Amino acid sequence: MVKKNLYKIRERIFKNLFLLSDLAKRISDWLASFSNLIFVFSTLYFIVLFCFYIGFYQKELYKLDITHAFKIAFIAIFFSKVIIEIVTFKKKKIYILLFDLFVFLMGISIIYFNSSIAPINKHIGQLLTGILPLIIFSSIIIISELNKLVKVINSLNIPPTLLFVLSFLLVIIIGSGLLMFPKAHTHHISYLDALFTSTSAVCVTGLVVVDTSTAFTGLGKIIIISLIQIGGLGIMTFTGFFSYIFTGSASFRERIYLKDFLSTENIGNLFKVITKVLLITFLTEIVGAIIIYYNLSDNIENKILFSLFHSISAFCNAGFSTLSQGLSSAEIKTNYNIQFAIATLIILGGIGFPVLLSIYKYVKYIITSVIRKFQQKRTLVFGSTNINTSIVLTSTLALIVIGTVLYYLFEKNTSLSGMSVYQKFVTSFFGSVSARTAGFNVIDISAWSYPTIFFMMFLMWVGASPGSTGGGIKTTTFAIGLRATFSFIRGKKNLEIGNREIGSGTILRVLVIIVLSVAIIFLGFMGLLISEPTKNPTHLLFESFSAFGTVGLSLANTSSLNENSKFIIILLMFIGRIGPLTLLTGIMVSNRKKYYKYPVQDLIIN
Structure with a gap:
């Protein structure tokens, strides 16, 4: 009898525990859903607020209200993120856990120092108060949740090719909206002109309907160069990269999409490839900007922005310039060091990321071989060159050489007349390189002869190499x-x-x-x-x-x-x-x- 009662008691305990665990699961699921909803709405609120802050002129009277609005957005984003992490906790890689801990500590610190309580340390308080830290850490938290956006996109079962098309279309539309901000332009521009400029930037073309130099403010130029960078590398490349960084994994559909975009066959180590692509891109652009900066004359205003803008524009084969007359302006027209630097960036951006990665591997092999030789170790054997790499390098070299020679022969007595042999060679080389996909010009191309015009059409039609930023x-x-x-x-x-x-x-x-x-x-x-x-x-x-x-x-x-x-x-x-x-x-x-x-x-x- 006692045994039977014990069984009943144990059964009742287990039943109650099961009901409690089921209730706890329901509560945690409800909390997760509610927190996700709050996170989505607070993110949208933050984006609208951020666009208003950077794109529209505000009266001094409302600046304090805007700061309070950013505080509300940050608190909502931060605490909804914390609740989501607690109720949906999963085993993560150590660096992701450390990142989450860092975000949590910084979030608490920002909320504390932006509250009415007096900060303990004035120096730290000054760093963590105001709109800027609120914007930066809100953005970091939002980016860390991009993997959920990727999951939603994957659930729609959109074919990778169509997703590629739609991603560019979306960036173009968003870019045109950003260029319509009052702070982005110096005078009124129509939406069609903004759409044209956005399309030209995202599609890394360089055709313009308004003067980039005078029509757009510093903010407008930053928007344009950002669109060029995103258009050159692809929005899904950045999305996939951040998704992988903050989750440590990627779906098969993400890998398939990025495999097609980067023109690579191996999807196993795809995110190592993406990391190398981004690293090569940004390092090349930074080095290019430094070279351009140190070769600029003092007549150029805002040399840092000019150098970065033209380095990114050149590597992405965009052809945009912050000068009204482009590179045919007096400051650049005879600056052959800058022309060589920009031409090199155009070539590197135009040969394609698969070839750049092959060059990276070969340079790494050379350095490793030299080190092993000094260490008296056996030299490693470099694998055979990929056929795609051979075709790209051979055809690129042939087009550059043939293009330079024909440009020189067709134009030596017309648009190149009055120049020295060296100046004619550099201008011919630059024109041949730029015409294939970049669009920079160092002379007035309306002076071109008809043979040059039709040959340039051929070069434009051939364009750059697969997996590159060119067309x-x-x-x-x-x-x-x-x-x-x-x-x-x-x-x-x-x-x-x-x-x-x-x-x-x-x-x-x-x-x-x-x-x-x-x-x-x-x-x-x-x-x-x-x-x-x-x-x-x-x-x-x-x-x-x-x-x-x-x-x-x-x-x-x-x-x-x-x-x-x-x-x-x-x-x-x-x-x-x-x-x-x-x-x-x-x-x-x-x-x-x-x-x-x-x-x-x-x-x-x-």
């Missing part, structure tokens, strides 16, 4: 198309490069890209002819090639185009940056598989 059909596409043509003429059925056979799928992709690019440029050109009947057709064709190749050179005076023509150029820039094949497959891709195959039929072609 065009890409050097590998042109090289494989050319090799396939010669191979077919010589009677070979298969295309062989570097002891490898190129797959028929790659050759078909090359053919499709070439056909689509020509068709889109032709349609854009026809649209411009209809919209601008009074302009020189050659100049409009040049404008079409420039927009599609995301180059930024203009003979048709882009700012003088009407609204319809500007919209056509916007579409050409967007399609050129995304890639016509990527855009169409993202929109029209079908998931249905075909389990049949028709008989092969040869057709009469010629």
